[in-house]
Amino acid sequence: MAGHGLLHLLGVVLLWGLAEPGALRFADNVPPAGSPVGALAGAGWLAATALFVLAAGLLSVRRRSWRVVALLAVAASVPFLAQMASAAGVGLVVDAVVAVAAVTTWLLDGRRACR
Structure with a gap:
């Protein structure tokens, strides 16, 4: 789960116009990378990253709240x-x-x- 969340950082990098990671290209992206809407979408990707990593951490310490955080991440x-x-x-x-x-x-x- 944490790994999946960290992969969301690829979207952050792309949408903030920092780099074209892997097969992700600026030209193919909607919203446009580096635009104000792209920056906002990148922040959403960053939020998903944080939520997945938090859910994984909560799961690793056996907190039941991991489920709510994981569903928010999804x-x-x-x-x-x-x-x-x-x-x-x-x-x-x-x-x-x-x-x-x-x-x-x-x-x-x-x-x-x-029971």
Whole structure:
């Protein structure tokens, strides 16, 4: 989860016009890299990074709140990855896995609490 979050930094670098990481190119990007809207979108990618890393940290210390943070991270991530689905399809799959894991473990905890 932390690794996926750190990969979101590629979007930050691209949208802030700092570099063209990997297959991501300025010319292909919407919103335009380095524009005010691009800077705002880059901040969204940065927020997703922070949320995924925080969720991973909470999970590593066994805090139940990791699930809420992970779901917020997915909610922040999906709109940005969807815009770049051709280059970020695997990221959408990882988002889905994180969401399913968070919801499934939440439901399993709820069932245990009802016993």
